[in-house]
Amino acid sequence: MHLSADVTGSILGTVRDSSGLIVVGATVTATETTTNFARRVISGSSGEYRLLALPAGPYKVTVTAAGFEQFVTKDIDVKVNDELRIDVTLKVGAVKEAVTVEANTVQVQTESTQLGEVIDSKQMLSMPLNGRSYIDLLSLQAGVAPTTSESIQQDRPVSGMLSSGNIAVNGQRETANAFLVNGGDVSEGRNQGAGLIPNLDSIQEFRLITNGFDAEYGKYSGSVMNAITKGGTNQIHGDVFEFLRNDDFDARNFFDPTKAELRQNQFGYAVGGPFWKNKLFWFSDYQGTRQTAGASTGLVPVPSVSERSGNFDPSTFVDGNGNPTGVNGSYWASVLSQRLGYAVQNGEMYSFPGCATTAQCVFPGGVIPQRAYDKVAVNILPYIPVPNQSNGFYADASEKNTVDDNKFGERVDFVNQMTGNWYFYYHLDNSEVDQALPPPSVTGASVPGFPANTPTRAQEFVMSNTKTFGASQVNEFRASFFRTATRTDEPAGSFAQLSALGFTTGLGTLGIIPSGPAGFPQTVPPIYFNSFNIGVPTLTTFQPDNTYAIADGFSKVMGPHSMKFGGEFRYIQINERNTCAPNGDFTFNGSETGIDFADFLIGAPTGYNQCSQQ
Template sequence: MICPSHRNLVCLFVLLLLSGQLLRAEVTAGVLGTVVDPSGAAVPNATVVLKNPDTGLERRAKTNGSGDYEFLAVPVGEKYSVQAEAKGFEKSVQNGIKLLLNQKYRADFKLVVGAVTETVEVTGATAQVDTSSTQLGDVIEDKKMTTLPLNGRSYIDLLGLQAGVVPIASDAAVNDRAVSGNGNSGQVSVNGQRESANSFLVNGGDVEESVDNGASIVPTLDSIQEFRLLTNSFNAEYGRFSGAIVNVLTKSGTNEIHGSAYEFLRNEKLDARNYFDLERGAFKRNQFGGTIGAPVVKNKLFFFGDYQGTREVRGVSSGLINVPSVLERGGDFSDLATTGFATFTDSDGNPTVVRGDASPTNFAATLSQRLGYAVTPGESYWFQGCTANTQCVFPGVNGPFIPPFVWSPVAEKTLKFIPTPTGDSGGTPNFSTTAEKLNLRDEKFGMKLDLNTAHLGNWSGYYHFDDANFLNPLPEVFASKVPGFSAVTLSRAQQFQVSNTAILNPNTVNEVRLNYTRFAFLKNKPVGGLGKIED
């Protein structure tokens, strides 16, 4: 496409619109069907009306020569009704229709000859088989999400309900970008694909973080209307991913004021003690929040908001950590045969010796100064039977003894970070504790505005904010689960989206969506450790 220089901006705008269409993810539904007479012949030019009393939506369409009609880009929701009427026939109405995300609902009519003033009303949903799409997947609705017991109240934990989804990640998967502090970001394998091959969308906008390809935005469970998980044979609107497409649709306000409030508490009262721990760790988790939806202008402007706070304090089990024995902490290594730690021998079984020459800065001179007797280069530190300092550096009947007064100041200061034994396993001293506690604080909220206009289409704006602070006392990054080396992970996720859906004619829909997602993440910032270097 070649554009004159004075039309560059116009051409750029057109190209953005055309390229944006490739990234469009549908967040609406559709209604289609056929109108026939009692003999099964098509009824052309029949009037079909689609209504929703919750939002005041009303659309009209005419059947074509084959009796077919279709409503495109219909907002997801309940309580829809479809009415068909034609001259010489009774009106026919289907009520109680529920439209799901990406669904093509079929409402066929067989009109009865009679007066137009008479109405045939049908109430009750019929089983729907989607014959207009080849993609495979399922829709998880809000009632199922809020009634199933979920540890952490995240829709991500429901991905495993769909066939072909392995709800756990393999050891080879990279999964170090937790969402909402310590939540699951959706690293699951779908149909044997990699855990990083999935796409995550919220209201049709891309919310995937760019490192592990997990979800960076997870709306509160009570704010989700439904989500659709596509596992195979995606429509042309999707691309770039070989795993699954997860499209989340959040709730909107209606003509009725509705809302909810909740608090979920979990604690350790019914938990068992870990077999290797001396006592049961503390556990306190509170998840609280609510939702509110209301009309701002009836049938025109609607608002929906949600909030959830999470507070968690949990004692973390360190597991069994091998540590020096009480004797060894005092420099007495006579119990090496019992503890099973490495003896003072090299790989060939020979006694280890003092390395270096006799220069003042090498080991021999330093040890001579600290011990008060001569130590020579090449001398053994200890061997079986060495009981005098004229035979080895650290004499001892059953093992070497290193007097604490010869330890370096750094070693003495470091020893305080190595815990004392709380037990042993086969003679090897070890340590375990649940006293160290992780701490999670997470705040998230969302707001959504929907505006219905007669000439400018339907407008929607959505904003989500999630700020989390997660303190891990045993991160295993700086030390192997040794207390005193805690780290904090800070994260903040935001999504801002504006969209417009305009019905140009019964067969043409124009949809524009602008989406901005930001995920700031600082992992394992040390807040403990050895202290200041001068100490």
């Protein structure tokens, strides 16, 4: 159990007269200037006052006391987790007279040990962020370093294309951070990055706490990223936007035959206003992202046309030590004898310079007759491209990766003295990523023809109530639910029945028994060569995660001190269903003939891998 994560700020200070004596019983009022929400307290016996649980926003503070002029301080910007000290000096005079002070200096926090920077909406929107994600700003703070640890799968982007923010803070692991939106935990369950990133225009501010956490932030040893979304005000306000990136001024990659395409559009709105002035407010936002980005293979060494026909240099039929390779075992001798129509002996050399007859070696002149080809190799050979560049290389920059993302956010705030202040927040993010060339981390092929699809849906709901009891007690209650459901790298092409490719399949055979879940397609399996690989990605993961949380925190001012206690119950449900090589995968590295592609043609893999469903 730990205290609930705070999403508000506070103002405190001491009220004195011009001679330095404390003023007891002064009325201190903080008013949020965009909604006219107000909270009042009375200065205590030591002149101290504390305004607790103030929603983030611009405030003015008014202090009145009998026999003194009214004191007003404007333009106080309360940020999330702030504890601002504003000491007040009252002058003797009539209450109807007022002294107004502009809060135009930096307000220093001296009441909290927490370290971390706050970045507000104005700062975020003024920065040219590619993808419009505030998560990209985390690494600007002291003690923060982006991580490239291979222990983290870097295939869980948010909204289809945004970084999930797996950062290392003060030397801690990249999985030791919390990501909160309006106090609700939106951490993705597997890698503990952000599972949801709202529209940038809907974020009022965020704070990354890196040191000295208060007790309310349990569970995390790295950092806490606390983002607050905007709410409605008494005036309708908002914006409509469209951002475009394209390849007009891009250069061609040196190794690509053509310039890769890029079209990225991000459009939407963020607008809020009142249902009922000073009482009920609304805020709505939407952002759509459409991206088409060229996918380049780079230069990939592939078998030449002559090698596809079985013509190899006889001097390349050698092992790692440069010695000629021979038939490895009586099984291969028998298989090759049947295919070739002449006797092949165990240990007989495959080929070598000067070999001209089948009496000297298996493949005279380094030529593998097509009758020696394995039938599976014959059926899979069309999936391997022929060279289209000099020196036996293949290059293609015409393939396209696409991102289609839609995110919606709705917030309602209700100011009520009887029941307390309420807000309700809901966010929905649907994204779909189509990859023509999936990355190597998910066993993606190095040549086109084996696409994958990753659909994701993320949702968050937060309900919060803040209720004051008298001038010195505040209770904050919050319930939240977060769900993210992802199916990573589903096969999207090269579907083929294994039996149609020539494989033996089915129970009771020595062939492949597909291990995927019911309905999982059969495809061209991954095949790994020394310099390239083909086949449909096999690391498909279905991951629906749910996080339920109920939290309550009670604060009380006791003279010059304030106490806060409470707790949170959080139920985190991580479900993961993996497929790993459900149709098998094969590796050819030349362990039989000394040439990986020659091994493929005769059907002699170095290794075979298949996983059971997890």
